[in-house]
Amino acid sequence: MDIPYTVQARPDTGVYNAKLGIWLFLASEVMLFGGLFSSYVLLRVGADHWPHGWLNVKLGTANTIILALSAITTLLAWAACKVGQFNKFKFFHACTLMLALSFLCIKMYEYHDKWIHYEIKLTDGTIADGHLEESDADSVTIKGRIVKDEADLYDLRAQPNIPSDEIKIERSKIASMENYGPWHNTYLAIYFTLTGLHALHILGGSVVIGYLWGPGRRMWKTDPERFTNRIEVSGLFWHFVDLVWIFLFPVLYLT
């Protein structure tokens, strides 16, 4: 059975069906991320303190450039299909896949950095803050600093030279300790939610791009126009993922 309008434009809509389908899907995605951005605004406006400088701007910038490059290679892969240069398509799509995986690797590194970052409240009322180096039954060793007030940990941009010393703490002196996971505070909760959902989109897009680069490319031999449309549709999704990051990066890393 033939699926209608996979190549030709449908007369009443002016576009082929998959293209209208992906735009409707993207519209629902805009609502999904719009709801989360809206929550971010609500949480931020209602917060007494909002952290600044908690994320690595260099890594965020690198990821922005990587995603922009991947969006460009996606477009060039589609254009290569349009002009019938399949080898160029394979090259550009492979580049997209590699860039997507690079993005995810950097994101995982950032998550790991937060996972091993601890805020330890001590029995004398001070707070030890830093990355976990060693932990055993009697003591915990971190690389960081000790502050008197939790407020000192919020605006890191205002503190240019933050000490990073090796500190060994006896377990008996620890009142509580918690890592910088999504449960730590509102900022990290919305950070992990937004970037986690975005990373899942990157992962899903990578699976589709990988399929079209691998087993899915057999369609080029039987129906190149339909295959090219598949590349266009997957590319539109990829550009949307890039667009979301264009707002996530400044909202979470820079402000």
Add this chain to the structure above:
Amino acid sequence: MSSHEMKTAAQHNAPLTGQSESHPVDFNKYVRTCVFVFLAVLCATGMMVWISFLPHYSWSAKVGMILAVAACNAAVVAGFLMHLISEKKMIYTVLAFTVIFVLGLFWLTWYAMNDFPSGTTMH
């Protein structure tokens, strides 16, 4: 065999004739567009980072400036990479409804921020 006939080897490497709704493609033109878009994204990203480190502005002023640059950046990506500068009316209609609903969503958030039950005490 379906109506999608098998193509010959010569046809595999030939430019597509464009039975679909899209326009003919000049690959070199796309390369030039991509270079322009990439440079624009680089400039916008650099500008946002620079603004975020400006010393004499409040965070609210910086947020406004950074989001303005991000919006321009997004417009370039959507316009050139997603072809929104030359799309069909149907796609613009879908997007127009999306914009209306997203604005409604943001308005609801703003409305909820100021909608307290009677007798609420603010601290």
